[in-house]
Amino acid sequence: MASGLLDESLDAVVARINFDEAGLVPAIVQQWDTGRVLMMAWMDEDAFRETFQSRRGTYYSRSRGRQWVKGETSGNTQEVRELHLDCDADTVLVVVDQHGVACHTGALSCFEVEGDPGGR
Amino acid sequence: MASGLLDESLDAVVARINFDEAGLVPAIVQQWDTGRVLMMAWMDEDAFRETFQSRRGTYYSRSRGRQWVKGETSGNTQEVRELHLDCDADTVLVVVDQHGVACHTGALSCFEVEGDPGGR
Numbered sequence: 001m002a003s004g005l006l007d008e009s010l011d012a013v014v015a016r017i018n019f020d021e022a023g024l025v026p027a028i029v030q031q032w033d034t035g036r037v038l039m040m041a042w043m044d045e046d047a048f049r050e051t052f053q054s055r056r057g058t059y060y061s062r063s064r065g066r067q068w069v070k071g072e073t074s075g076n077t078q079e080v081r082e083l084h085l086d087c088d089a090d091t092v093l094v095v096v097d098q099h100g101v102a103c104h105t106g107a108l109s110c111f112e113v114e115g116d117p118g119g120r
Numbered sequence: 121m122a123s124g125l126l127d128e129s130l131d132a133v134v135a136r137i138n139f140d141e142a143g144l145v146p147a148i149v150q151q152w153d154t155g156r157v158l159m160m161a162w163m164d165e166d167a168f169r170e171t172f173q174s175r176r177g178t179y180y181s182r183s184r185g186r187q188w189v190k191g192e193t194s195g196n197t198q199e200v201r202e203l204h205l206d207c208d209a210d211t212v213l214v215v216v217d218q219h220g221v222a223c224h225t226g227a228l229s230c231f232e233v234e235g236d237p238g239g240r
Contacts, residue, residue: 034155111206
């Protein structure tokens with residue numbers, strides 16, 4: 001399986017990421033087999049490193065000002081299968097196997113408020 | 121076909137969006153049939169309204185400080201099929217039919233630098 005950035009050196013990857021003024025990069029989280037977009041979150045450098053190394057979806061909460069591991073309280077963790085950067089290296093695509101649901105509302109995806117996107 | 125927010129009143133939808141301090145919201149763009157994540161861009165209120173009304177993917181360039189229509193120069197426009205907000209209404213998911221490629225590098229998706237995500 002091609003794993004995108006996971007096949008490269010972590011330090012080399014981190015050096016390429018264009019973090020914003022706040023030191024953050026948006027992370028789009030997608031279910032590996034269905035293609036469903038599950039959620040959008042933010043990563044600082046530490047959260048990216050933790051995600052890369054632990055293969056658990058790990059993010060940075062802007063409101064709480066700290067790192068969080070998806071599922072740390074709910075148990076709905078994300079097993080990271082691939083990491084990708086976009087062409088200008090300022091957005092991360094995290095391809096995961098979502099255990100349980102991704103949304104705190106109990107929905108599989110955070111984008112299901114008005115029906116399933118693309119029927120996924 | 122369920123079109124998400126497109127089935128609602130534009131003004132009511134806009135009133136629900138939590139734009140950030142800069143008046144922007146991130147927009148994740150996904151191909152409707154394959155589920156491939158094509159790109160990430162930003163929308164201000166005007167770009168969201170334009171996207172909703174014209175059904176053409178329209179964004180706000182932070183570097184150029186102006187609205188742009190995807191494909192206005194390349195011809196690689198995006199026909200918008202669905203719009204969704206996430207659970208806290210601070211991210212838009214734009215489900216499109218991408219004409220031609222989405223990335224200025226000539227790749228179908230901006231996230232293909234290290235191989236196709238999820239094999240999509």
